[in-house]
Amino acid sequence: MKFLSSEQMRDVDQFTITKLGIPAMALMENAGRAIAEEVLRLGGVDRSKLAQHWLVLVGKGNNGGDGLVCSRHLADEGVSVTLLYAVPRDKLSGDALAQHRIVEALDLPLLEYVDDVNLEQSDVQRDAAAADKSGVVGREDLARLLTCGGYTGIVDALLGTGAKGTPRGVYADLIRAANRSGLPIVAADIPSGLDADNGAIHDPCIEARVTVSLAFMKAGLTQYPGAKAAGEVVVRYIGIPRALPPGMQAAGVLLTEESLGDELGIDVARRREADGHKGTYGHVLLAAGSMPMSGAGLLAAKAALRAGCGLATWALPAAVLPHVLGAVPELMLAPAGDSGAGAWTEAAADEVLRLLAARDVLAVGPGMGRFPGEDGFMRALWEGADRPLVVDADALGILARADGLARWQRRDAATILTPHPGEMARLTGVSTGEVQRDRLGIARRFALQHGVTLVLKGARTVVAAPDGRVFVNTTGHPGMATGGSGDVLTGIIASLLAQGLDDVQAAAFGVYLHGQAGERAASLRHNPAALIAGDIIDAL
Numbered sequence: 001m002k003f004l005s006s007e008q009m010r011d012v013d014q015f016t017i018t019k020l021g022i023p024a025m026a027l028m029e030n031a032g033r034a035i036a037e038e039v040l041r042l043g044g045v046d047r048s049k050l051a052q053h054w055l056v057l058v059g060k061g062n063n064g065g066d067g068l069v070c071s072r073h074l075a076d077e078g079v080s081v082t083l084l085y086a087v088p089r090d091k092l093s094g095d096a097l098a099q100h101r102i103v104e105a106l107d108l109p110l111l112e113y114v115d116d117v118n119l120e121q122s123d124v125q126r127d128a129a130a131a132d133k134s135g136v137v138g139r140e141d142l143a144r145l146l147t148c149g150g151y152t153g154i155v156d157a158l159l160g161t162g163a164k165g166t167p168r169g170v171y172a173d174l175i176r177a178a179n180r181s182g183l184p185i186v187a188a189d190i191p192s193g194l195d196a197d198n199g200a201i202h203d204p205c206i207e208a209r210v211t212v213s214l215a216f217m218k219a220g221l222t223q224y225p226g227a228k229a230a231g232e233v234v235v236r237y238i239g240i241p242r243a244l245p246p247g248m249q250a251a252g253v254l255l256t257e258e259s260l261g262d263e264l265g266i267d268v269a270r271r272r273e274a275d276g277h278k279g280t281y282g283h284v285l286l287a288a289g290s291m292p293m294s295g296a297g298l299l300a301a302k303a304a305l306r307a308g309c310g311l312a313t314w315a316l317p318a319a320v321l322p323h324v325l326g327a328v329p330e331l332m333l334a335p336a337g338d339s340g341a342g343a344w345t346e347a348a349a350d351e352v353l354r355l356l357a358a359r360d361v362l363a364v365g366p367g368m369g370r371f372p373g374e375d376g377f378m379r380a381l382w383e384g385a386d387r388p389l390v391v392d393a394d395a396l397g398i399l400a401r402a403d404g405l406a407r408w409q410r411r412d413a414a415t416i417l418t419p420h421p422g423e424m425a426r427l428t429g430v431s432t433g434e435v436q437r438d439r440l441g442i443a444r445r446f447a448l449q450h451g452v453t454l455v456l457k458g459a460r461t462v463v464a465a466p467d468g469r470v471f472v473n474t475t476g477h478p479g480m481a482t483g484g485s486g487d488v489l490t491g492i493i494a495s496l497l498a499q500g501l502d503d504v505q506a507a508a509f510g511v512y513l514h515g516q517a518g519e520r521a522a523s524l525r526h527n528p529a530a531l532i533a534g535d536i537i538d539a540l
């Protein structure tokens, strides 16, 4: 499933209206109808339509217009509706104003929210208040109206993709009051207060039970905390063609079994050749582990085998080898340089590169620790490995400290980096918070700039390709937030590369399989808090 940024959504709207000639009012009609259907689905679970009373919060733009159409359809279904406008009715713009005239002609109950502070300052609002005292709700009345009004739920049609920045004034009041009411909220298009482009939320932001994303999924609904504020996301067709206008590339694609096949050409059934042998499925070389972090190497290597590669060799400091010998009998072990205490050395890079000559892919980093000469070690692998390279964990730390992306030769073979948000922050020199506020944008720019495939881990992992394409994973489970989970992912991705998938395919399918295995592993536990990384491997 494709998702779009707010700017792309505007372009698609414009293309549909001006180039195709589908009237904006027709799109709004379909949008409002779709929202009403979702309201009825939510409200109908335990109540009849006649017993329901929805409060529809209406903003001044087209999002408000959607809310007005929705309320008209709800009323027609026999559901009671009350409209609460964020602005005086004559301040609605464009198509929303046209929709207002319709609901006015139908005599739907209508209230206007007036911020009491502004009441003294604004002539327009004072006039509006004077014109219809009974229809005006002040700040004092707002909480009482929402909590004691007997409403079934709230439709949030305050702000959509046209919103900029933090909700201001009356909008902020209405959003806060809606959240405090505890009533279920259905958001039109996006929860008001959400940044539709990156999933950041402003203060305040609607906390929706259901979000009805119109025409296309919006980028901001794919990432946390926006994904949480959105609740259940339903994408509804409103008459805008599903094919994008010529030349437009979606902001990203959600990874599902369907999109892995259609967009990335992956055989998700993972058929094996009837006459295949272990050589058919590739040979992974892993450089990982040190004393006492040998487990990271074991997890990554075992995950690689479970993900289907024909062979896996684990290169590790010689002194560690006796301690892990036989732990995974299917695995080959290769001692590589050692400081004497089970730590890596700069010279070990030569041995790793020698081993790589007879193998298909190199994964480096899990449990490697810090060591003297790490800069030279990593540079030798970065510049010398003429095979696909997966860089994870401690190897990412070396890359960041050495400023390798700027200082070292650009690689010809495929490169996949798999940072968690903290590692991404060190690679980019910004804070973890800044990374999390714009995961899609930061991942995309980084991949484009450095010519690598970037896997930015965390709930809804982002995969950014060197050509600017972005994918967001949909599988996974909070139980996977446990030590070693990332090592397992590294093994899976390396394994898929060894089996002939390209860098973007391996990264995308890797995060998908990893998340799916995590879901399965969590479901096998009485409480998913008990999930450990080895369970993910077992569930592969």
Ligand SMILES: NC(=O)C1=CN([C@@H]2O[C@H](COP(=O)(O)OP(=O)(O)OC[C@H]3O[C@@H](n4cnc5c(N)ncnc54)[C@H](O)[C@@H]3O)[C@@H](O)[C@H]2O)[C@@H](O)CC1
Binding pocket: 013, 017, 024, 027, 028, 031, 059, 060, 061, 062, 063, 064, 065, 066, 093, 158, 159, 160, 161, 162, 163, 164, 165, 166, 167, 168, 169, 171, 188, 189, 190, 214, 238
């Ligand atoms: N033809 C179209 O363009 C369609 C648009 N649709 C709806 O229209 C929405 C986009 O409509 P608009 O572009 O009119 O914009 P919105 O309705 O999202 O809101 C824009 C209005 O809110 C105000 N505003 C912006 N940022 C604010 C802030 N931080 N605090 C307070 N007020 C703020 C602005 O004054 C502006 O008038 C979509 O999300 C969707 O719901 C649907 O009706 C389908 C068709």
Ligand SMILES: [K+]
Binding pocket: 063, 156, 157, 158, 159, 160, 187, 188, 189, 190, 191, 192
């Ligand atoms: K909204």
